[in-house]
Amino acid sequence: MGRVTSTVRWAYLGPEGTFTEQAACELASTLPEPPELVSAAGVSAALAALRSGEVEAACVPLESSVEGAVPLTQDELIHGAPLMIVAEAYVPVTFDLLVRAGTSLDDVRTVGAHPHGLAQIRGWLADRLPAAQTVVHASNAAAAAAVAAGELDAAAAAPVAADTYGLIAAARDIGDVRDAVTRFVLLRRPGPPPAPTGNDRTSMMLSVDNEPGALLAVLSEFATRGVNLTRLESRPTRNGLGDYVFLVDAEGHIADPALADVAAALTRRGALPRLLGSYARRSGAAAPAARYATDSAYAAAARTVAQWQNGAWS
Amino acid sequence: MGRVTSTVRWAYLGPEGTFTEQAACELASTLPEPPELVSAAGVSAALAALRSGEVEAACVPLESSVEGAVPLTQDELIHGAPLMIVAEAYVPVTFDLLVRAGTSLDDVRTVGAHPHGLAQIRGWLADRLPAAQTVVHASNAAAAAAVAAGELDAAAAAPVAADTYGLIAAARDIGDVRDAVTRFVLLRRPGPPPAPTGNDRTSMMLSVDNEPGALLAVLSEFATRGVNLTRLESRPTRNGLGDYVFLVDAEGHIADPALADVAAALTRRGALPRLLGSYARRSGAAAPAARYATDSAYAAAARTVAQWQNGAWS
Structure with a gap:
């Protein structure tokens, strides 16, 4: 609202000590002038701050290799006012069992985390703390805060949360799935997409x-x-069971002729209500373009068809 | 364990007063001798009781028209010991704001529910109780129990939970999405599927x-x-991002020649590691089979090919 500030601000899904903060730091560190990172109370709060112009970008989780899509983020991208993905980051997700100093594993009667966090340590809990009671919290970091406040014996949370809340790890890397990773995206208000890098999504x-x-x-x-797809996920439209939209990631940039051609064809079908963004790909490399899908094949074919249209039937 | 009992038992995702209990009652009522319904503490507990032989069937939610797939159920079907879907039920999902008698809407400072329940009343809360604090619970019914115990002011829960926990509705039908519906399935240990009905999935x-x-x-x-598909949902395999299995519903029964032919083709490709069940369809009617996909077209074509193989080139 006319406020003058010298610092660019990004929102991220808080509280402090979450994997999202870690992803936001990683994305911010690539800039010459790192933005100020502002914790938001939820995905919707982070995106509301972005839409209102209060912040310039927002970092939120999009999908997890264990739990799948993050419904709240996906629904915001589908149903909320349009936003644009401008970058992605992958963060390995490991859980530590955080306790107050002096608490041993034998003392743990209650373990808290977000339901997704609890789901990811089910096997470990059944094996090592079968009698412990699980307590759902709004986030793993909130559970860590409850441990710090003495309301809970232990929290399953990101290792970084130990520092934030003054806790120690009674056990490390307790997730049931090894090599779990979460993909985060950086969103901005719609505008020109980032320039193509040659390995884009x-x-x-x-x-x-x-x-x-x-x-x-x-x-x-x-x-x-x-054009290859690297992801295809279904989401309900809320119009009833069996009615879906699909969230798709394709190799390439909207500036590439082949991808632009796909986008035009889908638009003619009414099948592409929203382009969600073109941005540098941070995992995997694009396969070489098919012979018939290269930029030069597109240019040569356009010349040939124009010649036919102009009567130059050589 | 050799226990003799005259009553067949089914497990359902409890506690009492959930939409799942409602679905289980509906499915049980179609039987001449209704089973005894046993509340289980979670989806995994219900399916463990089924796998161990403690109960004969289990009723669990599979997908919601608002929130999408129920990850826990889907992951059990994908990763757990094989189970078979033998029936489905659709239950309209409406939320009431349940309070203790004597509490008015103005008195409500805290509102609890499962995170999915809270997600479904976000708009109503922002509009009517913007200052209320939300509290996550393991289930909407658990939140209702917390209201009954005086630990919480209000719970968003199924209307049926009011009776179970001695509460009253301070507001009715507060879900943001009208006509929300959840699909439940009845699972058994693998065996012969139910007989075809002519309108199967x-x-x-x-x-x-x-x-x-x-x-x-x-x-x-x-x-x-x-063969038409009525559902296609992606789930991560846990082998890393970008690696999915798809949960698919097709029109027809594994006893139908066309569907059996698809299943054989997919099996040759190694693309059908698990058949999850053939059962009577409870929503929508099958489209008439394509001319080339009817049982008689299959029978006639098989005869013709056999004649060619036998040298009868009429």
């Missing part, structure tokens, strides 16, 4: 008619143009 | 290679045989 929301073969036809638009 | 777990065009090829196996 484009996220899209696809609307597929609830009729036989509709998804097949949409996927064919990608395949026939040599 | 078959659930499958598809394993799709993480390479270009793999999903397209798998979907083509259904499309070319005229």
